[in-house]
Amino acid sequence: MWFKNLLLYRLHGAPELDCATLEDALTEHAAAPLGNADARRLGWTAPAGRAGGGQFVHEIQGHRLLSVLRQERLLPASVVKEEVDERVADIEQAEGRKVTRKEKTAFKEEITEDLLPRAFIRRQKTDLWWDTRQGLIGINVGSRARADDILDLLRETLGSLKVTPLAAQTLxxxxxxxxxxxxxxxxxxxxxxxxxxxxxxxxxxxxxxxxxxxxxxxxxxxxxxxxxxxxxxxxxxxxxxxxxxxxxxxxxxxxxxxxxxxxxxxxxxxxxxxxxxxxxxxxxxxxxxxxxxxxxxxxxxxxxxxxxxxxxxxxxx
Known part of the structure; x- marks a missing residue:
């Protein structure tokens, strides 16, 4: 539960949602299993898991706890490249010609589509703290890109979200x-x-x-x-x-x-x-x-x- 990292954001004109309304919105965007063609997906998950009865938001004294589940298929680029190289070598040997760059790109897309459903899935849960009194959001990640993904999910969930990285007068x-x-x-x-x-x-x-x-x-x-x-x-x-x-x-x-x-x-x-x-x-x-x-x-x-x-x-x- 205790955060290891913290990226802080300032909310501007944050929507005034009661806990029940927020719970319903999060439920509509709950994490779902990856489809065969999905490389990754983000969705809300229960911070306390089964112990919390599937509750998506916990609010105590104006502090809200939310959790995001990130599912991502692990398909190393080296595996795809090896398959592409093998197919290119077979064609060049059989047909006695050089494979074009356009063909290689098409092979890469086909092979990725074929291998993706069989790739391992990595699941990562990330907690988000929402201070409704101070208008702050803190995310337990060390990467701005990962935080942006989570804020995009929150924006999609709420329909609107105006937020900027917290900034100080002195750099x-x-x-x-x-x-x-x-x-x-x-x-x-x-x-x-x-x-x-x-x-x-x-x-x-x-x-x-x-x-x-x-x-x-x-x-x-x-x-x-x-x-x-x-x-x-x-x-x-x-x-x-x-x-x-x-x-x-x-x-x-x-x-x-x-x-x-x-x-x-x-x-x-x-x-x-x-x-x-x-x-x-x-x-x-x-x-x-x-x-x-x-x-x-x-x-x-x-x-x-x-x-x-x-x-x-x-x-x-």
Missing amino acids: PIRAMTTWLTDPASRPADMILGDQVELKAKGDDGVLRARQVDLDGDDIQQLLEGGRQASQLALGVEGRLGFVLTDDLTLKSLRFGDALIEEADHADDGDDALARLETDFILMAQALSEDAVRLLEWLGGEAQSGNANEHGHFSDTP
């Missing part, structure tokens, strides 16, 4: 670099970790360091040489640890011992659904508070025009 790469070079600039409630990724302005590549003293001479010399921090391990008062990236993604989330102990000591009567909901509300409250805190560290949230349904900003006259 994370600038703030992280400043925090490293100027300890006095660090917020009082910030804990500096021991992991960093430094980018060079030119073509000198990326330097990654773990379990290092970020205030040590080695790191400081690299910063003096013009490198900038594109990822940085940080903590919030011992409650939450994470790696902040230059696009405001939070990776490698680590929740504080006190929070985990509170969840462990909760009286759930060994009820799997009660345990999931307890873990979720404790996590959601922590993420909600710390999302606000992170924006404060970065000078507040950026306000740059209006968002359209596809998640981009458009200028207003």
